Amino acid sequence: MNSTLARNPLVWLVAGFVLLVLASTTFFRVPETSQAIVVRLGKPNRIVNAYDPNEPFGQTGAGLVAKIPFVENVIFIDKRVRDLDMPQQTVLSTDQLRLVVDAFARFRIVDPLRMYQTVRTEDGVADQLSRILGSRLRNELGEQPFAALLSPERGQLMDDIQARVNAEARRYGAEIIDVRIKRADLPTGDPLESAFARMRTAREQEARNFRAQGAKQAQIIRAEADAEAARIYANSFGKDAEFYAFYRAMQAYQRTFADGTSSVVLSPNNNEFLREFEGRRGR
Numbered sequence: 001m002n003s004t005l006a007r008n009p010l011v012w013l014v015a016g017f018v019l020l021v022l023a024s025t026t027f028f029r030v031p032e033t034s035q036a037i038v039v040r041l042g043k044p045n046r047i048v049n050a051y052d053p054n055e056p057f058g059q060t061g062a063g064l065v066a067k068i069p070f071v072e073n074v075i076f077i078d079k080r081v082r083d084l085d086m087p088q089q090t091v092l093s094t095d096q097l098r099l100v101v102d103a104f105a106r107f108r109i110v111d112p113l114r115m116y117q118t119v120r121t122e123d124g125v126a127d128q129l130s131r132i133l134g135s136r137l138r139n140e141l142g143e144q145p146f147a148a149l150l151s152p153e154r155g156q157l158m159d160d161i162q163a164r165v166n167a168e169a170r171r172y173g174a175e176i177i178d179v180r181i182k183r184a185d186l187p188t189g190d191p192l193e194s195a196f197a198r199m200r201t202a203r204e205q206e207a208r209n210f211r212a213q214g215a216k217q218a219q220i221i222r223a224e225a226d227a228e229a230a231r232i233y234a235n236s237f238g239k240d241a242e243f244y245a246f247y248r249a250m251q252a253y254q255r256t257f258a259d260g261t262s263s264v265v266l267s268p269n270n271n272e273f274l275r276e277f278e279g280r281r282g283r
Contacts (some may be wrong), residue, residue, distance in 0.1 A: 025069035030076075032062045035112050037075040044113055045072065051110045075121060077112045081177055085127055089134055091141045099149070101141060102183040105133055105162075111173030118172050125172050133169050135178065136161050148182045208246055 030036045036048040049061035067074065084105040091099045107129060109115055109122065119125050140161050141149065149156065162179045169176050233244070 022069060027066055028074050029064055030062045031062060033079050034062075034076045034276055035079050035109070036065070037077065037112050037116055038067055038072050039075060040068070042070045044116055047112055049079070050112060051108065053110075075116065077109050077115065079108070081106050081108045081125070082122070084129055084133070086130060086133055086137070089137050089141075091138055093142065093144060093146045093149075095145045095147075097146045099141070099146065100183075100185050101137060101149075101181060102185075103133070103137055103179065103181045105129065105165075105179045106177040107169065107174050108177060109173055110175045111170070112173070113173070115173035125174050128172050129165070129169055129174060129176070132162075132165055136165050140164075147185075149181070154181060 028036070030049045032049075035050050038045045038048065048065050084107055086103045086105065089101045089103065094098055107125075109125065115122070117127055119128060129206050138217065144157065148157070156177050158181065162176050165179065166176045
């Protein structure tokens with residue numbers, strides 16, 4: 001009878017099916033990009049292929065792993081860096097400009113056990129980090145002028161926010177890799193137009209101040225130059241009075257007859273203005 005059962009294909013088919021089900025419930029494969037939590041009767045029992053920053057290249061816990069069938073379950077968690085798109089935040093800067101900030105962050109799960117014990121899932125971590133980052137962005141950016149968000153100082157500000165958020169992210173088994181601002185714009189409509197008007201007025205006032213300072217400096221330079229010229233003329237007059245009188249007369253002639261249309265009516269008798277034309281006669 002046993003030999004008859006052994007020759008029965010249905011028996012082999014049922015036995016093969018049972019072995020296949022048993023194998024599928026006993027072994028599971030952990031990819032290189034994932035880490036797995038083995039849960040025994042609802043409680044975490046062990047971590048497979050956990051994230052390790054000092055892990056040698058190619059030496060991981062990934063591969064085929066055994067578990068107790070029907071007693072242990074497996075929860076897979078992504079080991080790679082994930083993107084976190086932040087909802088737009090409205091921030092009031094120190095110069096009273098209302099800004100709409102569009103930011104993003106990147107994070108990874110570095111402690112899957114803590115993540116499972118606190119928020120259970122990766123989406124739960126993302127929700128918590130989104131709230132924390134949103135609050136931190138509003139607080140930190142609200143202490144900065146609008147110009148700081150457009151300058152190279154913004155990079156350092158983002159690094160400070162990342163460091164502070166990381167302290168809270170560790171409570172959920174996560175690590176913030178990067179935080180950046182994609183856009184920081186003024187709201188459209190009347191607030192934008194009024195902000196542009198204030199900025200235009202401020203720049204015009206700044207330009208007027210620059211022009212006034214430039215005019216003042218020009219007057220000072222011009223006065224110093226005139227004083228220096230007067231000193232040079234005085235020294236020249238003291239050394240050679242006749243040459244100085246000749247030079248001044250030539251300058252007067254040049255200014256008077258420069259355009260070629262001037263007419264001068266003067267008495268030719270002992271006229272001081274025409275003395276140089278007369279070869280300085282009459283002295």
